[in-house]
Amino acid sequence: MNCLEEQSFALLTNAKRLEPVSLERNRVGLCDKCESDLESLAYHKTESGWLVSARCKKEHLVLMRYDLQWNWLGDQELQISVKELGTSNVSSIEMEKLEAVFTSAEIRDMRACEQGRPFTRQNLYRARAKCEKFEKLFGIRLKL
Ligand SMILES: [Zn+2]
Incomplete structure (x- = not known):
C-alpha cells in the first residue's frame, strides 16, 4: 500500500x-x-x-x-x-504499518497487553525499543 x-x-x-x-x-x-x-x-x-x-x-x-x-x-x-495526533492504540493501527517495524509475535503481544490478555514480557520490551523507529517512519506515537 x-x-x-x-x-x-x-x-x-x-x-x-x-x-x-x-x-x-x-x-x-x-x-x-x-x-x-x-x-x-x-x-x-x-x-x-x-x-x-x-x-x-x-x-x-x-x-x-x-x-x-x-x-x-x-x-x-x-x-x-491524515497525520494522526497524540498517542495511538496499537489495535487501531493498520497491520501493514505495524509489520513494517514489528515482528508478528511483538504485534500479538502489544495487542494482548492493550486488551488485558496474557502476553510475553520479553516481546513487549523488544517492541518498546522499536517505538521510536515506528514514530519516525509513520509519525504515530504508540501508547505502550
Ligand atoms: Zn478520476
Whole structure:
C-alpha cells in the first residue's frame, strides 16, 4: 500500500518514507476511473526511478511509476493519510504499518497487553525499543 501524507506530501511506500523532491502541479495524464485530467501532487525519487503522486478533480488518487529516463512503468494505488495526533492504540493501527517495524509475535503481544490478555514480557520490551523507529517512519506515537 502507498500512502501520501496530507501535509508533508511525504510518500510511505515499501516501509520507506520518501520526502517529495518537488510539489509542482502538472497535468500528468488521464484518470483511469473517470477519464478527467490527473494533476501531480508530489514528485518522489528512488534509486530506480521516479514516483509521481497524482489526483484528478474527482479525488481519485494514483501513484505513477517511471524509470530514470521518464519511461512510464505503471500505476499503483495511492491513498492520502491524515497525520494522526497524540498517542495511538496499537489495535487501531493498520497491520501493514505495524509489520513494517514489528515482528508478528511483538504485534500479538502489544495487542494482548492493550486488551488485558496474557502476553510475553520479553516481546513487549523488544517492541518498546522499536517505538521510536515506528514514530519516525509513520509519525504515530504508540501508547505502550
Ligand atoms: Zn478520476
